[in-house]
Amino acid sequence: MKRSDLFFNIAIPVLFVGIVTLVVYKFIIKEQNPGLFAVKELSNISVVDLNNNKLALTDLLDKENETYCFLFELTNCYSCILEGLEDLKKIRKAGSFCIAIVVHDLIEEVQGWSNTQDFSPFFMIKKIDFYRNIQSSTMPVLFSLKGGEVKRFRFITP
Amino acid sequence: MRHIKAFRFILIFIVSITLWGEENFKLIEKWDPGDEVVGRVGESIVDADGHVVCTFYKSGSRLITPNKIIKFAPYGQGPGDLTDMRALFHFGGDIAIVERPEKIKIFTKKDSTYVWKKTVWLKRGKFVHVVQDAIYYKNKWFLAGLEFVDFDNKKNLQYASFLKIYEKNGQPIENLIKKTFDGPHRFHEMNYYVAAYKDQVLFLVENEMKVHVVGLKDLSIKKEVNLETPGFYKKKPDEFYSPKGKTGAGKNYLSVLEHWKTSYSRINKVIVEDSFLLLQVRTCSEKLKRFALLFYNAGNFKLEKTIYTDDLLLGVKEGKYYFFAGGDPGRDEEAEDFIINVYSFGEKSEKK
Numbered sequence A: 001m002k003r004s005d006l007f008f009n010i011a012i013p014v015l016f017v018g019i020v021t022l023v024v025y026k027f028i029i030k031e032q033n034p035g036l037f038a039v040k041e042l043s044n045i046s047v048v049d050l051n052n053n054k055l056a057l058t059d060l061l062d063k064e065n066e067t068y069c070f071l072f073e074l075t076n077c078y079s080c081i082l083e084g085l086e087d088l089k090k091i092r093k094a095g096s097f098c099i100a101i102v103v104h105d106l107i108e109e110v111q112g113w114s115n116t117q118d119f120s121p122f123f124m125i126k127k128i129d130f131y132r133n134i135q136s137s138t139m140p141v142l143f144s145l146k147g148g149e150v151k152r153f154r155f156i157t158p
Numbered sequence B: 001m002r003h004i005k006a007f008r009f010i011l012i013f014i015v016s017i018t019l020w021g022e023e024n025f026k027l028i029e030k031w032d033p034g035d036e037v038v039g040r041v042g043e044s045i046v047d048a049d050g051h052v053v054c055t056f057y058k059s060g061s062r063l064i065t066p067n068k069i070i071k072f073a074p075y076g077q078g079p080g081d082l083t084d085m086r087a088l089f090h091f092g093g094d095i096a097i098v099e100r101p102e103k104i105k106i107f108t109k110k111d112s113t114y115v116w117k118k119t120v121w122l123k124r125g126k127f128v129h130v131v132q133d134a135i136y137y138k139n140k141w142f143l144a145g146l147e148f149v150d151f152d153n154k155k156n157l158q159y160a161s162f163l164k165i166y167e168k169n170g171q172p173i174e175n176l177i178k179k180t181f182d183g184p185h186r187f188h189e190m191n192y193y194v195a196a197y198k199d200q201v202l203f204l205v206e207n208e209m210k211v212h213v214v215g216l217k218d219l220s221i222k223k224e225v226n227l228e229t230p231g232f233y234k235k236k237p238d239e240f241y242s243p244k245g246k247t248g249a250g251k252n253y254l255s256v257l258e259h260w261k262t263s264y265s266r267i268n269k270v271i272v273e274d275s276f277l278l279l280q281v282r283t284c285s286e287k288l289k290r291f292a293l294l295f296y297n298a299g300n301f302k303l304e305k306t307i308y309t310d311d312l313l314l315g316v317k318e319g320k321y322y323f324f325a326g327g328d329p330g331r332d333e334e335a336e337d338f339i340i341n342v343y344s345f346g347e348k349s350e351k352k
Helices: A003-030 A078-093 A107-114 A127-133 B001-025 B253-262
Strands: A037-039 A046-049 A054-056 A067-072 A098-104 A120-126 A134-136 A141-148 A149-155 B024-032 B041-046 B052-056 B060-064 B069-071 B087-091 B094-100 B103-108 B113-121 B132-138 B141-151 B157-167 B173-181 B190-199 B200-205 B210-215 B220-226 B267-273 B276-282 B292-295 B304-308 B311-316 B320-324 B340-344
Touching: A003 B132, A037 A141, A037 A149, A067 A078, A067 B311, A078 A098, A098 A107, A107 A120, A107 B113, A120 A127, A127 A134, A127 B087, A134 B320, B041 B087, B052 B311, B069 B304, B094 B113, B094 B132, B132 B190, B141 B173, B157 B190, B157 B200, B173 B210, B173 B220, B190 B267, B200 B267, B276 B311, B292 B311
Parallel strands: A067 A098, A098 A120, B041 B311
Antiparallel strands: A037 A134, A046 A054, A046 A120, A067 A141, A141 A149, B024 B340, B041 B052, B052 B060, B060 B069, B087 B094, B094 B103, B103 B113, B132 B141, B141 B157, B157 B173, B190 B200, B200 B210, B210 B220, B267 B276, B276 B292, B292 B304, B311 B320, B320 B340
């Protein structure tokens, strides 16, 4: 076999396989991006209850089991908010501690809104505390905390 | 011969009546408050001082007086702010705004401007509610607009209501004007109107010359009355709102929507004033002015008077009719200058 034939017989198939692999990885296989949710310093986060008392979030959490938190803004998709609250009710029935946290700066707005819902307790996290301590690709998000760490999370989007 | 004479007499009588209305409907004030807004008119009413509160789709809310225009409320989530303005209506001497389907903000006038007074929260349903108009009447809130109340995914059915009634405290009482959809539709794009007269609430849809009368005692539909349709009326075909076999918005959706909103005789304003049910309707006729004001007797719904105008009706207060000159600034090219025209059937009054 000539040297040039050997080149074509080996190099071209290798090149072809390389191109196909590149195309498949680059354009066909779409990596599932789960989104980002992270709590930076749990001990730094304070929330406000509906009586306007400031509380450390860590003081609200179940010390031994997971605590489920539903975090949302009042301007989020309404059906998504209701789905999150319904999920909290189901999780609570299964025996876990659940709270809802609204990102807002005015407790009166959260008070008024929460009175239209069949769930409690509601808390408010101020926007500045939210931005400083929580990273979330989208909202609303339902997450669980245990031992100071996020154990699981799920974005609830339309 | 006798018939011809009788016909001629009737014709002269009708023309005289029409001209009587037109001749007596006179421009009494012209405001040039000197500001520019962008976008079409959303909601508008005239307040107790005879000033216009109005929303413009790209500029937000404005309080318009004869000499100046000021922001009604800034954008934001604070108590005195607004993130949206879906319906605007009188609440006693104050102004109520449906900011979201579950939230109504009350503003009161102070030092020639408006300040937030309180927020009323409604217990809304689970699904989408596109509020288009609202009133507070006899201690109840009436919200007009498409609300999905349930879905049957197996049968692909959507159950909707177009008039929702709440108690004063925000608890829902009744869903009326119910409809079931079995395919794609765009009924959320349609305008719905609600007004009150004596012991009844009136509900209208932009593409129907029909009044649904709701009795206040048991909050049920008492009757549906077909209104007399004027000769110019160009009926909107149903296919836009119920497109057969089409799903999604499609290409050029917004321009198609604008075409449908301006090319057919849709109702663009409903007001009950001085025992009249007043509708403003686009004529869509080259021979006539852009709009017709149709004055129906609010008791028996007979058409009693028709006035033609090129201006867009914003509201009525004590016999004065407030218009945006030239039409809708977001839809009609002639409405490029910010001029408010005030008309009246009575004598000319002094400018405020």
